[in-house]
Amino acid sequence: MMVATVLILAKSRNLFAVVVLGGIYSFLMATVLVALDAVDVAMTEAAVGAGVSTVLLLGALHLCRADEAKPAQRPWLPLAVALGTGAVLVYGTLGLPAFSDPQAPIRTHVEPRYLNEAQKETGVPNVVAAVLASYRGYDTLGETTVVFTAGAGVIALLRRRKKKDAAKDDDGKAAP
Amino acid sequence: MKNDLVLRVVAKLFIPFILLFALYVQFHGELGPGGGFQAGVIAAAGVVLHALIFGLDAARRIVPERLVETMLAAGVLIYAGVGVAGLLLGGNFLDYFVLSGDPVYGQLRGIFWVEAGVFVTVSGVMLKIFYMFAARGRDEDGEEA
Numbered sequence: 001m002m003v004a005t006v007l008i009l010a011k012s013r014n015l016f017a018v019v020v021l022g023g024i025y026s027f028l029m030a031t032v033l034v035a036l037d038a039v040d041v042a043m044t045e046a047a048v049g050a051g052v053s054t055v056l057l058l059g060a061l062h063l064c065r066a067d068e069a070k071p072a073q074r075p076w077l078p079l080a081v082a083l084g085t086g087a088v089l090v091y092g093t094l095g096l097p098a099f100s101d102p103q104a105p106i107r108t109h110v111e112p113r114y115l116n117e118a119q120k121e122t123g124v125p126n127v128v129a130a131v132l133a134s135y136r137g138y139d140t141l142g143e144t145t146v147v148f149t150a151g152a153g154v155i156a157l158l159r160r161r162k163k164k165d166a167a168k169d170d171d172g173k174a175a176p
Numbered sequence: 177m178k179n180d181l182v183l184r185v186v187a188k189l190f191i192p193f194i195l196l197f198a199l200y201v202q203f204h205g206e207l208g209p210g211g212g213f214q215a216g217v218i219a220a221a222g223v224v225l226h227a228l229i230f231g232l233d234a235a236r237r238i239v240p241e242r243l244v245e246t247m248l249a250a251g252v253l254i255y256a257g258v259g260v261a262g263l264l265l266g267g268n269f270l271d272y273f274v275l276s277g278d279p280v281y282g283q284l285r286g287i288f289w290v291e292a293g294v295f296v297t298v299s300g301v302m303l304k305i306f307y308m309f310a311a312r313g314r315d316e317d318g319e320e321a
Binding site for chain 1: 201209210211213214217218220221224228245248249251252255256259272283286287290291293294297298300301302304305306308309310312
């Protein structure tokens with residue numbers, strides 16, 4: 001189903017359909033993540049990918065035309081690059097340990113400590129929350145700063161535009 | 177969409193539950209799935225729904241832009257403040273064990289405030305971006321109406 005969604009997504013020229021299909025793809029991805037027992041990530045994917053980003057993209061779509069322009073040339077080179085990168089990445093996964101192999105390095109390094117000691121050390125039953133906020137507190141601080149920077153960037157980019165529009169509006173409500 | 181009775185009633189019914197669910201995800205994040213990020217997005221989505229149904233100005237009256245912009249920075253400051261509080265109490269940066277007499281309780285307290293900081297920043301940023309895009313589109317709406 002996800003493959004079908006992606007194919008239609010790539011084929012479609014109507015941007016509204018693309019945005020809605022993107023939301024559907026996010027929901028499908030969220031169900032996959034639930035199936036993988038990553039409930040926290042699934043929740044984020046459903047809320048951000050399907051919810052807020054769809055609304056933001058629709059808002060952006062409102063500002064421009066609803067049909068994708070015809071590409072200037074056939075996209076064979078980008079397609080080849082994408083396929084090549086994908087093939088290399090798939091080749092790379094061959095070297096990884098098998099899925100849920102208990103002897104894999106990721107299972108023997110810090111994971112046992114997190115899983116066994118997290119509840120005792122932090123009193124938090126959800127290990128994901130414990131790792132996120134406590135063991136990896138610096139990383140999460142960095143992430144929060146990144147989110148803040150994104151917001152600040154949007155303000156910096158769009159606010160000046162708004163002032164210009166307001167100035168034009170003051171000139172007699174003629175501005176589009 | 178302002179004049180659609182069904183949408184208005186359904187939105188009025190849903191928005192309190194969306195916001196309540198956001199708070200549940202926020203404060204229950206240590207026990208079940210969820211946390212500051214998810215809760216922030218859900219809370220922002222609730223306000224965005226309100227803005228979609230009742231218009232941008234109605235949403236701006238409830239959650240003014242000044243508040244949103246303050247939230248943007250306040251969240252990061254809360255997060256970093258937890259780290260500095262750890263420093264002041266004699267631990268390392270972002271060391272929660274010193275926040276309370278009992279190390280485990282200190283951890284709980286630290287995680288709570290850190291998640292609160294994430295919640296505030298994320299919901300602030302989401303709302304701010306939405307306001308920005310919606311406000312740009314609105315000028316053209318005014319022409320059409």
